[in-house]
Amino acid sequence: MTDYSDLAVAGQAVDDPATDAAALAAITASQPSLWPQVAAHPNCYPDLLEYLNANGDEDTKQAVARRRVPAPPSAIELPVPQPAPVASAAKDLAAIKTYLSEVVEAEVAIRTLTGAANKMAQFMSTLGHAKQIPGPEKSSKSSETAREVASYGGIVAAILAVVIGVIRGVDYNRAHHNGLFTSVFGGILQMVLIMLGVMIVAVIVAYVIGSIRAQSIDADNQRIFAERVREDQERVMTELHRSSQVEQFRSNVTRRASETQHALNSMYAVGVLYPDYRNFAAATSILQYLQSGRCSKLTGAHGAYNLYEAERRSDKIISQLDVVLDDLEQIKRNQELLYDAIQEISDKISRLTEVVQMTLDYSIATAENSEIIAYSTAVNAQNTRLLTGLSVFQMLSDRLGPDGD
Secondary structure (H helix, E strand, O other), rough: OOOOOOOOHHHHHHHHOOOHHHHHHHHHOOOOOHHHHHHOOOOOHHHHHHHHHHHHHHHHHHHHHHHOOOOOOOOOOOOOOOOOOOHHHHHHHHHHHHHHHHHHHHHHHHHHHHHHHHOOOHHHOOOOOOOOOOOOOOHHHHHHHHHHHHHOOOOOOHHHHHHHHHHHHHHHHHHOOOOHHHHHHHHHHHHHHHHHHHHHHHHHHHHHHHHHHHHHHHHHHHHHHHHHHHHHHHHHHHHHHHHHHHHHHHHHHHHHHHHHHHHHHHHHHHOOOOOHHHHHHHHHHHHHHHHHHOOOOOOOOOOHHHHHHHEEEEEEEOOOOOHHHHHHHHHHHOOOOHHHHHHHHHHHHHHHHEEEEEOHHHHHHHHEEEEEEEHHHHHHHHHHHHHHHHHHHHHHHHHOOOOOO
């Protein structure tokens, strides 16, 4: 089926006098700028002229008015041109495909926008929270230094006391002819007392040195702690500032989702699809049947509705979207169009969420934000196209009648 969303393609078609009425209806739904040319086309049928006159701009109304001016009288009776038939099966099939394609696009956009908005909300909930930074540790260097000096000093003092005491005792014994044991013991005792004094002085000195070292280390720890607190406060302020912009994007995306849901509800309300099939899984499956040629109409024994119900009951296809998301491999085999749509939704949600997270980097915020704006603008244009074409699809529904044929 020709894609008339391309302005050049639509322009060539509307300039072709052989373009049929169904194509003109599709062009009307896709290209409002070409309405004056559509009104002037020889195959523009009365209902479409009425729609263009009611909804078009001044140029369009003038084009419609020119179509309604009676031809000047002629001596020769000319045949009255008859409008091309618009209710043929082939034309209606093309119109139904266009309708379903628009519906599926809207379903994809709603799920993309809703999913992205939820991801943005989750991301915002992680912003602007201060971290729990442990306080500075108190140094124990003073006591450690005192213990080290006392331990090593005690060992050295004991050895020196024994050695020097033995030497002094031997000398004393030679000089006074006392007992060797008594002389040695006395010398050792004297040196022990001397060494104890030395050790006390050493411990005091070590404590003072250790305290100075501990104060220096505590000051460094306090400085590092203060620097970490300052950096975290700056991070919190930055995230709070940027989160306001993220909230604007989330609000815009949520609004677009609501607008798209309204447009989709309006599309469903025209009555082309039965109510039971006005959902994402059913619409994509029916469109796939029609595009693949497995069906050529909606109703009847060989219609898309009947085929959908048969495959659903036999579990060949999945109709519940929550089950679909848990079994993508099955729909990849039997519901390829739905699989592609879900993959598109997932990719777009991931990309939009990634873009939002990138907004925390000032250097790339502007470029990345434009991607969100571009997508939102595209969805807005899609919604406008849907609402503009409602009258055309309502005429399609009227032609199909209550049985959909």
